[in-house]
Amino acid sequence: MRKRHINKIAITLSILFVLFVFAVNVSAKQSITSKTYYHEGDRYFDKKRFDRAIDKYKKAIKANPRVAKYYYMLGKAYQTRGSLDQAIISYKKAVTVDPDYYWSYFRLGAICLEKGDHEKAIAYYRTSIEKCPKESDVHYFLGKICDIKGDTDGAIKEYSEAVKLKPDYFDALYNLGINYAQKGDLKRAVTFYKKARKVKPYDEEMLVNLGIIYVKLKNFRKASNVLAVALNVNLFNRDTRFYLGKAYYGMGNLDQAIKQTEKALTLDPDNADIHFTLG
Structure with a gap:
């Protein structure tokens, strides 16, 4: 009786092992397939063949829907092609899969800025900063929004943060010069123009x-x-x-x-x- 019980346990363990190996193999094949599609999509993206890139990124997602960067690159391809609504859907899906994928928040902010929805853009950029505090581009675009709204002091604050994170950030240095000139602080404006000149x-x-x-x-x-x-x-x-x-x-x-x-x-x-x- 005891021997039969041991045999049952052995058979059960064997079945579980086979199922485990099968699952690992399926997962590995799935990963290889999705990565292949993803890299093909990147190649088409680099060649500016965005329709083909979109097709490949969609296939990568179908093969493995749990990778945030696949959705992100799909969104980027849509955005570059000018399909902003589809880009928004893809970027939002990316942060659903991985809430810390901060570049998607950045891109969502950029689309809202392009559409003139400044408050939404600010919210997305702020979320991006929370996820990655050392990203200079986010502060730069927050500065651009302040420029649009006529908030010179706010613009100076954001551009200054961008320069702290990236001292050779030409656009941020240049815009600091512009904003100090607008405030009438011409000597400070000269300081930042000269720094910008060293870069370009x-x-x-x-x-x-x-x-x-x-x-x-x-x-x-x-x-x-x-x-x-x-x-x-x-x-x-x-x-x-x-x-x-x-x-x-x-x-x-x-x-x-x-x-x-x-x-x-x-x-x-x-x-x-x-x-x-x-x-």
Whole structure:
């Protein structure tokens, strides 16, 4: 009797072992299949063949629906293609599978920002920060929302956080310069424009803005040096010519001042400020 009982236990254990091995094999095959589809989707995504990428990501999800990054990349493909509503569904599914998958919150925030729903965008970005406090991009886009709402101090706070996390973040440095200039703190604006310039020495818009501030500060030689670099980047920027003319005038070089201001006028013949300056 005891022997029969032992045999039953042995048979039961054997069956359980076989089922376990079978389940492991199925899971392994499922994982390999889903990863294959996922990587194929990535390759199509990199080639900007988004319809094919979407098809592959969907197959990866069907093979293994428990991986958040599959839903995330599906959402990213939809978003890049312009299918925002489908992207939202995919990103929300990603955080359902893994609530800590913070990039999905970031992307949801970006879509809400694009749609003009700033409060929802802020909520998603805040959640993203909670999940990953050291993500500089989130603070940058919160700063952009503050810019849109006219909250200069809020923008400065968020851009500053972005720069703390990523000291060479050009866009954040540049926007700090813009916001300090708007506040009238031109010296602080110069500080951040100069930091931005170290990252991108030949960014035209940054160079022109820095030159304009130097003109306002009556530091005409520095203004002329910076604007000369901007002129080498683009010969046909009206503001570069106009403020370079002002810089030359401040330095006492009237011939160059007139020449650059006249060049500005040829680029914008109806500009009242340029006519007034020449008159």
